[in-house]
Amino acid sequence: MLRPTLCFITALFVFENATMSSANEVKHVSANGTELAYVEVGQGEPVIFLHGGLQDYRMWLAHLSKFADRYRAIAYSRRNNFPNEVSSDGMPDGAADAHGEDLAALLRALGLSKVRVVAHSSGAHAALFFAAKYPEMVVSLALNEPPAAGILIGIPDAAEILKAWGAAIVPAREALKAGDAKAGIPLFVNTVGGPGTYARRSDADKRMNLDNVASYQADAMMKRPRPVFTCDMAKAIKAPTLLSNGERSPKFFHRIVDELEVCLPNRERVVIDGSSHTVPSENPDAYDHAVLAFFAKN
Template sequence: MRFSALVLLSLSLATPSLAAEKWEILPPTPAPIATDRSGEVHANGISIHYAVYGQGSPVVFLHGGLANTDYWGNQVSAVAAHHTVILIDSRGHGRSTRDSRPYGYDLMADDVVAVLDALKIPKADIVGWSDGGILGIDLALRHKDRIGKVYAFAANTLTSGVKEGVEKNPTFAAYIERAGHEYEAHSTTPKEYNAFVDQISKMWAEQPNWTEEQLKSIDTPILVVDGDHDEAIKRDHTEYIAATIPHAGLLILPNVSHFAFLQDPPLFNATVLHFLDEK
């Protein structure tokens, strides 16, 4: 499960250097990719939007907080050439609705299982970014019979793993502003973005808070991944997660941030496929 540093170095050196550092730039959100296999699952008191692409063993992509399925547009074609890709808008995000219950990772993980049930998928791998990576770990803890591998990018397992003042970082602040426009375009409650951010921020302030014992109980194959310039997650926390979950791999992607899948899609996609297809 562990990647060779030399392989990653060769991949990064193969890319010509640019005037601006990749990790300083927030590339555009990809346009949604058309599919005739999309719809809504009505479960857990809400409507959950999903889209399906490709053929093969199933892989669920779970986006970060405030985002939506469009953010995975640079990954779909690469991964769908080998796997069935399922994109899900988390509750209250993108085109999915929410109910009156507070946001929580357990609740959102149960939504993922509800989509798997509706699509009659007994087991799937997970690729998660940020909140999506946290959901992958939650699924490994509470629904391990429903998932195979977890590629957990830019996740945290304790609230203390997040850097103070991340919302003031220019790249992250630009993301929050962009997400507001996207929320207005996609949501069934387009004028409630500020309330949405407040409610999600309450979850972030309190969750996750898994103990070492909980993490040590995980026997799902997990690759713990982050960018070497992540604006949000502390490097030592990423290393802690990988060291605490038994047999977990650790992968640090070069010259990218919390938005690596946008900043260097070829590298991100190559590592996802290597991990998913590794025997």
């Protein structure tokens, strides 16, 4: 007969392995005229995870088990990202309004009426559009550095930040527009994360970046202007919202979150030490702890 301690350890081992096995089972659902890939673990209240640019559902795999004992944790790949159908003529990564509509359609397809959302970068931008249009579907939000630059338009002290950011990102956009992923991906990663960020990424992360270059190439070639996320839209989001920044993130992202903090009526803010833009990957323990603590009280 197993001792109680051994029984607990055995049960924990079985749970963790079952969790990771489930997280590696990629499912597919039709939503908004396209097929979206997703993985899920756990049971209970649903939490949806949205990735950023040059990423897909895999960026969240190491996080899901931390949520699975309390929540049904679902990470999906946004339209035009691996392993979905991809094309440089497809949906741009920065089409936050359209990705927000896809999120609403995904939830309906999964039979979910109300969810919590954890989102990074351009995924967080999409989550803002989603939450503003469908506030009845949101319990709470955790948003890491959305590039919602539209919220800075017309703010005098932000004009130089927008100008500087636009100039900084041009080399990456031009390289990717020309089809030079070998040069463009490191340029993009080092612009949003700081010099040397790409070199520090794992081989798996670099592979993921390459697998998802099409949506950012579509971004670089996009000519049609998209709707911008405004302060008035933010004011429509009543759900509790956790805003996060990386300690070393570019000023561009901090300034956007400054304005979101002003405009969102029910928000908290945290700065995660030892990280730049990709906070969930650079300091995952601190990030997950902050999000779980926030969800526990909201």
